[in-house]
Amino acid sequence: MHTEKVIDYIVDWLKTYAVNARMEGFVVGISGGIDSAVTSALCAKTGIRTLCVEMPIHQAPNQVSRGREHIQFLKEKFANVSNTEVNLTSVFELFKSEVPQTTDDSFLDLSLANTRARLRMTTLYYFAGLHRYLVAGTGNKVEDFGVGFYTKYGDGGVDLSPIADLMKSEVYKLGEALGIPESIMKAAPTDGLFGDSRSDEDQLGASYDELEWAMKMMEEGKNSSDFSGREKVVFDIYKKLNRANQHKMLPIPICEIPKELR
16 A cells, blocks of 8 residues: 555545535544544644544543543644543433433443444534534444444444545554554554443454455455354354444435325
């Protein structure tokens, strides 16, 4: 990959989109992870106003510190970058206290994790509405179009997706070229939605490198029977997640009324 040329291409794409949309800037949720770090750096390089928003909800201290380190890095390098923090912990706790209690907690943790992501989406669009900004998505290609590892109308609720055609490994290459802080480059990827130390790999059952491989194999028309051992395990994980999360990747289904019924 021609990393520097890819960076320039995305920056130009972002700038052109914002100008054509007659919007004043970008707003990016900062998590302390590589995807939001690269996305915010790309937005900053446009020279257009870029607002970095921290939205902790019972967040691990190391995630918070990485996010703040990155924001400081951007502000020292780009005059167009500003930041704010909205601690959503009390909002999240109030939400939990107001919804009906359930005796079946088999899906409770996942539902609450998705609620965190949707509270953050609402917050980003609050600032976007105030300032006429675009919400920049932070999903990469494996997450958005491979295994569907994001929350519908949470971190999937965005105006544009600058890194969604990049594999996770490619995002790291951009991160290195952009000078993203080492603490973020070396951190284990995590969505931070469960309030514990679980990583993305813990949740997915495979690393991003493995999932990238499986995505490529599936695009080449391979089947589970073509593999054995760990490769078969990873391919089956990818295929299962891809199938289960198609509802996130496909357009919302519309019930089209036949002409004869109108």
